[in-house]
Amino acid sequence: MKKQIAMLLAAASFATLLAGCGASGTTSSEGAAGSTGSASASAETAGNAYENAAKPESITWWVHDGMKLEEGTDLWVEEFEKKTGIGMDLQIIDNNEYYTKLELAYASDTVPDTFDLDGAHLGTYAAQGAIADLTDLVKESGLYDKIDPALWDSLTLNGRIYGVPREVPSACVTYVRKDWLDRLGMDVPTTYDEFIEMLTRFKNEIPECTVPYTAPAMENVNIAQNMAEFFQGATLDYTKVDGVWVDGMAQDNMVEALQRVQDAYAAGLIDTEVVTNTTSACRDEWYSGGVGVFAYWGGNWGETLTSRVKQNVPEAEVVAIPPIEGATYLYSAPSVQVISSKLSEEEIASIFKYFIEYAHDGAEGQVLFQSGVEGVHWAQDGDKLVPQPSLSNPEETFRKAWITPWMSTNPLTVTDKNMDLEPAITESLAMVDAYAQPLYVFPVSETRTMINSDLTTTRLNVFARVMMGQMSPEEGVAEYKAQAEALGVSTALEEMNANS
Amino acid sequence: MPTLIKASAAKEERIGLSTWQKVKKYRAFYVMFLPLLICLVVFSYLPMVGVLYAFTDYTPFKDPSFVGLANFKKLFSQAGFWQAFFNTLQISTLKLIFSMACSILLALMLDEIRCKWFKKLSQTILYIPHFMSWVVVASIFTMFLSPKNGLINGVIELFGGTPIYFLADENWWRPVFYVISCWKEIGWGTIIYMAALSTVDMEQHEAAIIDGATRLQRVIHLTLPSISGTIVTVFILNLAKVLNLFDPVWVLQNAMVINVSDVLETYVYRMGISGSQYGLSTAAGLFKSVISVVLVTVANKLSKKITGEEVL
Known part of the structure; x- marks a missing residue:
């Protein structure tokens, strides 16, 4: 009897242990039967589909950024339903678990009608047939002509368009404490030597400077965005050189970039804790007033970084500087609005026409998606649209609903919705517009998807070890090349170039 | 109580109750057990079906296709x-x-503390870290261990030392991890031992005192042997979940120390969630579970050899 009980307990223990393995297994395999076939249609069929598209009764939309619940999303939904006559099932997903929930939704056949994807996921979803091909609808509707061709180019996969950019992608620009420059009688640096001299003098001559240069170095492989002066055009990620996809970390300019980072770290110019820094830790340090230079997003963040540091150091002045000689500011890959391929062709055309196109109509719809609800989030004052205090924090103004007004892909056609922007926003945006280079959506590659996690880990590990002086840049690049080759980076590049 | 149950069972054997008659007789107990059984089936047994994905090429976007042991071959390579x-x-x-x-x-x-209020206060303080999330714990220790302005490095510098970047140093990461883990769970871990210690026969202690045993000798020769059964049981139960390391490792690891900190669960997470390779990550998870079962079985056998009793 004891043996039987023991066996039973052992089986139960085994079962409990195994249970965690199949967390995703509770989903029906039927639900995983996502259409692998393309949802594309011929131009003529699409034209018919677009022209004949009927207004949908309701739309399910998942978002993970933009308005927060406490900012009145329910009022926004009411307004959308009132203006369009379409029911809206808006679900706000926590950013950290967005892609997990999205994949679970595919597995359980509960995919929202429309949602957004970033550049890293667009190729994967398109390759799996998970999202609809919108090329013909985009062209037939005229939306293609309203948006910058370079933006379409950056997100086109194999000549096909699978998503519409919600807004112009952002880029990181370098913010410098101008009051410190003034105290030292220095001008904005224009060369690497001047830049290093500035950091050195910040460190040695500004008593309150705890960190001359901060960055969240290990959060992702796009660190070149946050350390443009050191990378000077090099990148840890895949990049396009003369129209061909290459492995950025294996390029010739990487050794010099790593040497610059290593030297600056050894000299104490880069944040000692750069390896464990999170973005929020960098921001907090900047707000405290102890940081001299921080490369971060242009636009909204320009104003936030200025106003927050002023709360702690009223005399602080912040300036967004042009890239130094040789350095490049990089846009992030565009985030795009997509439609599930599980819908029928007619449904896809309906969602496109009455939701995506409405959000970019240059008029009523775009204002609603940009600035929210009139009387709640904004008010009309002559020919100006005046943002109102945020419902969640009346001390701050409501800046955007889902599309940042000053980063829309096409300008408003209505003339009475002008906005006065803070100088900190316009100045940093001017830097972005003048100097930022586009980042392209990665083309479809099964191998790239498969090795992505290991390759990213290898890249960051080598970068961190070189930066902290555990090996020379040459050794680092050599070690990386060997590991990347073993993982199959050449195959990934072949596939990417074949599909770009 | 166990004697009464054994006597009752022996009586039932004698009068020859069938299984269904026993079920009927003890139906109240079965009804009480039912919610637990349902939970166990729904949350533990049904998800086990997902183990089958270890033998398929599976992404959420398409039907899983059977690939046999290909995922395991790939994993092991x-x-x-x-x-x-x-x-x-x-x-x-x-x-x-x-x-x-x-x-x-x-x-x-704690068992040696005689002042009751101080003992309870100590226990309460020691239990608190267990209820903190690992994210909070990681944030606290990241601040404490900061090479820039952390408390620990402040002390090191006070004594003329050089600051150490503990969380980004391959030599320091594991020792620091053990210390943080101990700090978080040590208090909670005492609960069962405290209960076991309360059952130690005080008469034996009194006899040992009369025989001239020191406090340390009593602990080694009396207290520890008395709770050895509990120690073995707790060891085997902990062994079953010992490979579950995701939370503490994930929140404390970084690219610099990935070679010494990457564990199966973080590896599985990266493959499954970041790489969308559900088949491969399920295979890795299944492998981990098999190792857990082997560990528990071996420990159970060892327990029988050492103490003469099996826990399972």
């Missing part, structure tokens, strides 16, 4: 997997040993 596997064994074994040793030591010390 990857250097990252074996690095994670050996890291898991090393980290989990040492963590288990340190945590248990510290908990036993702490329980023995």
Whole structure:
């Protein structure tokens, strides 16, 4: 009897242990039967589909950024339903678990009608047939002509368009404490030597400077965005050189970039804790007033970084500087609005026409998606649209609903919705517009998807070890090349170039 | 109580009750057990079907296709997997040993406290870290261990030392991890030992005192043997979950120390969630579970050899 009980307990223990393995297994395999076939249609069929598209009764939309619940999303939904006559099932997903929930939704056949994807996921979803091909609808509707061709180019996969950019992608620009420059009688640096001299003098001559240069170095492989002066055009990620996809970390300019980072770290110019820094830790340090230079997003963040540091150091002045000689500011890959391929062709055309196109109509719809609800989030004052205090924090103004007004892909056609922007926003945006280079959506590659996690880990590990002086840049690049080759980076590049 | 149950069972054997008659007789107990059984089936057994994905090429976007043992072959051919596997064994074994040793030591010390209010206060304070999320714990220790303005490095500098970047140093990461894990779980781990210590026969202690035994001698020769059964049981139960290292490792690891900190669960997470390779990550998870079962079975056999009793 004891043996039987023991066996039973052992089986139960085994079962409990195994249970965690199949967390995703509770989903029906039927639900995983996502259409692998393309949802594309011929131009003529699409034209018919677009022209004949009927207004949908309701739309399910998942978002993970933009308005927060406490900012009145329910009022926004009411307004959308009132203006369009379409029911809206808006679900706000926590950013950290967005892609997990999205994949679970595919597995359980509960995919929202429309949602957004970033550049890293667009190729994967398109390759799996998970999202609809919108090329013909985009062209037939005229939306293609309203948006910058370079933006379409950056997100086109194999000549096909699978998503519409919600807004112009952002880029990181370098913010410098101008009051410190003034105290030292220095001008904005224009060369690497001047830049290093500035950091050195910040460190040695500004008593309150705890960190001359901060960055969240290990959060992702796009660190070149946050350390443009050191990378000077090099990148840890895949990049396009003369129209061909290459492995950025294996390029010739990487050794010099790593040497610059290593030297600056050894000299104490880069944040000692750069390896464990999170973005929020960098921001907090900047707000405290102890940081001299921080490369971060242009636009909204320009104003936030200025106003927050002023709360702690009223005399602080912040300036967004042009890239130094040789350095490049990089846009992030565009985030795009997509439609599930599980819908029928007619449904896809309906969602496109009455939701995506409405959000970019240059008029009523775009204002609603940009600035929210009139009387709640904004008010009309002559020919100006005046943002109102945020419902969640009346001390701050409501800046955007889902599309940042000053980063829309096409300008408003209505003339009475002008906005006065803070100088900190316009100045940093001017830097972005003048100097930022586009980042392209990665083309479809099964191998790239498969090795992505290991390759990213290898890249960051080598970068961190070189930066902290555990090996020379040459050794680092050599070690990386060997590991990347073993993982199959050449195959990934072949596939990417074949599909770009 | 166990004697009464045994007597009752023996009586039923004699009068020849069938299984269904026994079920009917004890139906109230079965009804009470039912919710637990349902939970066990729904949350533990049904998800086991997902294990089948280890033998398929599966993404959420298409039907899984059977690939046999291909996922396992691929897994075992990857250097990252074996690095994670050996890291898991090393980290989990040492963590288990340190945590248990510290908990036993702490329980023995608490048991020696005679002032009741101080004992209760100490226990309460020691239990608090267990209820903190690992994210909070990681944030606290990241601040404490900061090479820039952390408390620990402040002390090191005070004595003329050079600041150490503990969380980004391959030599320091594991020791720091063990200390943080111990700090978080040591207090909670004492609960069972405290309960076991309360059953130690005081008459034996009194006899030992009369015989001239010191306090340390009594702990070694009386207290510890008295709770050895509990120690073995707790060890085996902890062994079953010893490979579950995701939370603490994930929140404390970084690219600099990935070679010494990557464990099977973080590896599985990266493959499954970041790489969308559900088949491969399920295979890795299944492998981890099999190792857990082997560990528990071996420990159970060892327990029988050492103490003469099996826990399972």
